[in-house]
Amino acid sequence: MENIKDTSIYRNPVILQSEDLTKYILETAVYPREPEALKELRKATENHPWGFMATLPEAGQLMTILLKLLNPKKTLEVGVFTGYSLLLTALNIPHDGKITAIDIDRKSYEVGLPVIKKAGVEHKIDFIESPALPILDNLLEDPTNEGSFDFAFIDADKENYVKYHERIIKLVKVGGLLVYDNTLWGGRVAWPEEDVPQHAKSGRQAAIEFNKTITQDSRVEFALTSIGDGLSVCRRIV
Numbered sequence: 001m002e003n004i005k006d007t008s009i010y011r012n013p014v015i016l017q018s019e020d021l022t023k024y025i026l027e028t029a030v031y032p033r034e035p036e037a038l039k040e041l042r043k044a045t046e047n048h049p050w051g052f053m054a055t056l057p058e059a060g061q062l063m064t065i066l067l068k069l070l071n072p073k074k075t076l077e078v079g080v081f082t083g084y085s086l087l088l089t090a091l092n093i094p095h096d097g098k099i100t101a102i103d104i105d106r107k108s109y110e111v112g113l114p115v116i117k118k119a120g121v122e123h124k125i126d127f128i129e130s131p132a133l134p135i136l137d138n139l140l141e142d143p144t145n146e147g148s149f150d151f152a153f154i155d156a157d158k159e160n161y162v163k164y165h166e167r168i169i170k171l172v173k174v175g176g177l178l179v180y181d182n183t184l185w186g187g188r189v190a191w192p193e194e195d196v197p198q199h200a201k202s203g204r205q206a207a208i209e210f211n212k213t214i215t216q217d218s219r220v221e222f223a224l225t226s227i228g229d230g231l232s233v234c235r236r237i238v
């Protein structure tokens with residue numbers, strides 16, 4: 001069994017307020033079912049100075065089920081880092097499925113790329129090194145892209161989540177999913193502002209504003225789940 005004694009070194013504050021419960025979930029339900037390729041990529045990321053940013057494997061499990069249910073041919077990822085969520089998506093879409101993956105940092109993507117290649121899914125990925133907003137705007141300039149994506153995963157700069165939503169809701173088809181990570185920001189969305197450390201304040205404010213925006217958005221059905229760091233699942237309905 002995997003030793004996760006030191007997990008807290010790599011993980012941000014988690015939503016579950018009990019380390020023992022987190023350990024129980026990971027050891028009984030998550031790590032034993034994690035595909036080898038994802039395990040390898042997660043381990044390759046542990047030594048990265050920003051390794052704590054990687055999508056958590058328990059959130060990945062829920063994404064896997066959503067992807068399997070949707071069987072998406074055309075997907076979008078905003079915020080790739082070393083590629084945990086990207087590889088997970090690539091492993092769970094059809095052989096001819098495609099992922100447009102956007103990140104400002106190709107170097108981190110290259111940490112996971114050998115594992116992606118070894119898993120035989122690189123052909124599904126179109127990696128674009130760029131800030132995401134101009135790329136999304138470019139996609140929207142071509143009307144054939146409107147409503148053409150089945151699935152989008154958004155896990156980049158939290159301060160732009162509302163801007164990403166306004167664009168990606170037009171790119172995803174009715175019935176498609178938009179999934180957002182970190183929407184509970186380590187539980188700090190519910191903390192009094194004065195208790196929040198300076199470095200976490202803008203992320204907390206962004207998550208609060210995003211959650212309010214989504215709750216009021218009648219174009220989507222929406223579930224804010226407390227898995228991982230808060231995973232918000234939105235289904236476009238109009």
Ligand SMILES: C[S@@+](CC[C@H](N)C(=O)[O-])C[C@H]1O[C@@H](n2cnc3c(N)ncnc32)[C@H](O)[C@@H]1O
Binds near residue numbers: 054086104157
């Ligand atoms: C939390 S990490 C993504 C984690 C990734 N989903 C995973 O599974 O490991 C956030 C990523 O967003 C990228 N990023 C930050 N600002 C961005 C922007 N404006 N446009 C595109 N990517 C951005 C960062 O370079 C970083 O790799």
Ligand SMILES: O=c1cc(-c2ccc(O)cc2)oc2c(O)c(O)ccc12
Binds near residue numbers: 182
């Ligand atoms: O601690 C973080 C920080 C980020 C982050 C900050 C600024 C950006 O431009 C992008 C990302 O993202 C995180 C994340 O996605 C996570 O799962 C845990 C922690 C952090």
